[in-house]
Amino acid sequence: MRLILIFAILCGFYNKTYGKVSLDIDKKLRTLNKPALKTIKSEDGDIIDCIDIYKQHAFDHPALRNHKIQMKPSVEFDAKTTTIPNNGSSKPITSQIWSKSGNCPVGTIPVRRVNREDIMRASSPSHFGRKTHHRYSFLDNALQHKANFNLTAERLREPGSNNRSEAIIVALGFNYLGAQSDINIWNPPGVQAGDYSSAQIWLVGGISNSFESIEAGWMVNPSVFGDSRTRLFAYWTTDAYTKTGCINLLCSGFVQTTTMFALGAAIEPVSRASSEQYSLAVSMYLDPNSGNWWLTCGNNVMGYWPGTLFNALKHSATAVQWGGEVYSPNVMMKKPHTKTPMGSGDWASSLWSRACFHTNLRIKDFSLQIKYPQYLGEYVDEHNCYSTKLHRDTYRAEPRFYFGGPGQNPLCP
Numbered sequence: 001m002r003l004i005l006i007f008a009i010l011c012g013f014y015n016k017t018y019g020k021v022s023l024d025i026d027k028k029l030r031t032l033n034k035p036a037l038k039t040i041k042s043e044d045g046d047i048i049d050c051i052d053i054y055k056q057h058a059f060d061h062p063a064l065r066n067h068k069i070q071m072k073p074s075v076e077f078d079a080k081t082t083t084i085p086n087n088g089s090s091k092p093i094t095s096q097i098w099s100k101s102g103n104c105p106v107g108t109i110p111v112r113r114v115n116r117e118d119i120m121r122a123s124s125p126s127h128f129g130r131k132t133h134h135r136y137s138f139l140d141n142a143l144q145h146k147a148n149f150n151l152t153a154e155r156l157r158e159p160g161s162n163n164r165s166e167a168i169i170v171a172l173g174f175n176y177l178g179a180q181s182d183i184n185i186w187n188p189p190g191v192q193a194g195d196y197s198s199a200q201i202w203l204v205g206g207i208s209n210s211f212e213s214i215e216a217g218w219m220v221n222p223s224v225f226g227d228s229r230t231r232l233f234a235y236w237t238t239d240a241y242t243k244t245g246c247i248n249l250l251c252s253g254f255v256q257t258t259t260m261f262a263l264g265a266a267i268e269p270v271s272r273a274s275s276e277q278y279s280l281a282v283s284m285y286l287d288p289n290s291g292n293w294w295l296t297c298g299n300n301v302m303g304y305w306p307g308t309l310f311n312a313l314k315h316s317a318t319a320v321q322w323g324g325e326v327y328s329p330n331v332m333m334k335k336p337h338t339k340t341p342m343g344s345g346d347w348a349s350s351l352w353s354r355a356c357f358h359t360n361l362r363i364k365d366f367s368l369q370i371k372y373p374q375y376l377g378e379y380v381d382e383h384n385c386y387s388t389k390l391h392r393d394t395y396r397a398e399p400r401f402y403f404g405g406p407g408q409n410p411l412c413p
Contacts, residue, residue, distance in 0.1 A: 024125040025116055032057060032114045032250065038105060042098035044229065044266050047113040050104035053257070056111070061252035063308045070287075071257055072301060073294045077178050077285040077364065088352045090277035090359075093185060094298055096232070096265045103259065109303075110262035111249055121223050129224055129250030131241040131327070134161045138172075139208045139319065165331040167342060167386040167403040168323030171363055171373035175316035178285025178364035179203055181401075183217050184357045185278045187230045187270045188341040188404075195328040195340040196221035198233070199356055199403075202321040203284055203293075206312030212238045213245075214293050214305055214313065216282050218267055221247075229266040232280075234295055236305050238312075254295075256303035263302070271344070274353050285364060286316065316366075320373070322358045323388065323403045337385060337412050343404020348389035355389075355402040372399075385412035 034057060036049035058064055104110045122128035171179075179201055188197050200217025215235040220228055224247060236253055237245035245253065248263035256263070271277045283296045291307030291314065307314055328338035343356030363373050378388045378401075386405035392398075406412075 021125070025119050028119055028125040028128065029114065029116065031060065034111070037108055038102075040098055040102040040104070040110070042101050042265070044097045045227075046098055046265060048098045048104075048110045048262055048265065049113050050108035051111050053107055053109050056109055056256060057249050057252050058255045059252070061309075064252065064255075064306060067255075067306060067308070069255060069257070070290050070292055070304065073285075073287045073292075073304070074289040075285075075287055077180060077283040077294075077296065078370065088277065090182065090184060090271070090279040092182075092298060093267055093278055093280045096261060097268050098262060098265050099260070106259065109256040109259060110265070111256075112262050112264040114250070118224065118226055121226065129247040130245070131235070131237070132161075132163060133242050134164060134240055135208050136204065136211055136240075136319075137208045139204065139206065139211055162332045162334075163327060163329055165326045165328075165342075165381045165386060166321075166323060167348070167380045167388045167405070168321045169358075169361075169376050169378050169388065169390060169401045169403075171320040171376055172318070173375045174363075174365040175318060176203060176320050176363050176365055177288075177316055177368075178283065178370075179317075179320040179322075180281065180283030180285075180360070180362045181322050181358040182279040182281045182360045184344075184359075185218060185230060185267055185270050185280055186344040186356050187228070188220055188343065188345045190339055190341065190345075191220045191222060191228055192328065192338055192340045193222050195326065195338055196223065197340055197342055198325045199323075199343060199358075200233075200325065201282055201284065201358075202319075203313070203317040204319045204321065205310075205317045209240060210242070211240050212310050212312040214284055214295075216284060216295055216297070218280065224250075225264065230268075230270055231264055231266050232261065232297060234263055234302070236309065238310060253309055254303060254305055255292075258300050258302050261297055261300045261302060271353075271356075273344070273346070277353055279359075281360070291315075320363055322361055322401055324356065324386070326386070326407065331382065331385070333382065335413055337382075337408040339406075339408045341404065341406050342386045345404065345406050347405050348387040348402035351389070351391060351402060352393075352400070356404045357400040357402045359398055359400045361399070361401065382412065385409070
């Protein structure tokens with residue numbers, strides 16, 4: 001009789017807990033999946049909803065309740081790509097898979113539909129699409145010492161996170177109004193469940209433990225998307241990923257304006273070793289008239305992060321990072337190390353058509369000139385697992401910043 005009573009109590013507790021989680025998931029789905037004016041079923045299995053641009057999730061944010069949408073930037077990040085030939089060139093990505101099946105009408109935006117299984121893979125509905133807390137200890141000293149600052153020594157002294165491994169090149173020493181690069185597109189093989197692998201740009205401002213950041217590029221993230229496809233992504237945070245911000249449109253904040261590209265949708269084709277190379281031009285820049293940070297991908301002006309979201313990034317960023325990131329519980333010298341690769345999965349020293357790269361790195365500072373960064377520092381959290389290499393094919397060629405690696409290997413057990 002006592003066992004039956006205990007069993008009944010446990011069942012009641014389980015049903016109550018599960019019922020609350022189920023209700024939380026339902027609420028999250030209603031918030032994220034706004035009523036569609038048109039629905040497109042993509043050949044890769046995604047469902048793209050065409051949402052009224054004025055009813056998108058961004059405007060659920062308390063700071064944006066009375067926000068007047070800005071349909072296009074008042075300035076452009078008009079970075080001219082190099083005319084100096086490299087040993088090989090990559091083809092630009094101009095569309096996504098879903099667009100083969102239809103397009104969204106004017107006055108709407110394409111939004112990838114979220115399903116119940118997506119949210120159930122997260123630790124909780126409130127953590128769906130969010131990164132975990134991180135620390136950039138170099139930011140504090142960089143603000144004081146500007147260009148006379150040894151990034152490698154600072155970061156080696158105090159790692160930023162125990163669940164993230166980065167291989168990056170960083171511009172410091174100025175106040176940045178924008179940045180861009182052409183990001184080589186790959187599909188890194190074997191990204192582990194619960195991990196993600198990204199190639200991206202970061203614009204960062206503030207102090208080490210509560211910095212603000214806007215980010216964009218491509219990622220493979222089975223936890224969020226339920227597969228291992230390479231997907232376009234954007235991110236923002238105002239508190240070092242503690243409570244604010246998210247991937248794409250999975251929380252309110254980013255205001256999308258384009259009808260052509262969908263954040264979170266798959267990118268194809270991807271590069272293959274010793275074969276055709278593909279890239280996506282990504283830029284983020286401040287509109288001085290509105291204070292909004294705009295994102296462009298290829299020839300598409302995607303939308304913007306409203307300036308009212310930020311404090312440290314209200315007028316400029318203090319650091320720009322280009323490179324890659326692997327998230328996993330099994331990084332930063334934990335054994336066994338994750339097998340999740342970064343970039344193409346090959347070492348940076350493999351160079352063209354084998355290693356992933358950023359090229360046409362450009363920044364915009366208060367000189368209002370768009371130019372190659374004057375001060376750059378390379379950094380790798382785990383040099384036996386991932387790597388970097390800034391390389392020119394010839395003396396006059398545009399530099400390429402190669403990065404990546406296999407993760408677990410004999411030197412990174």
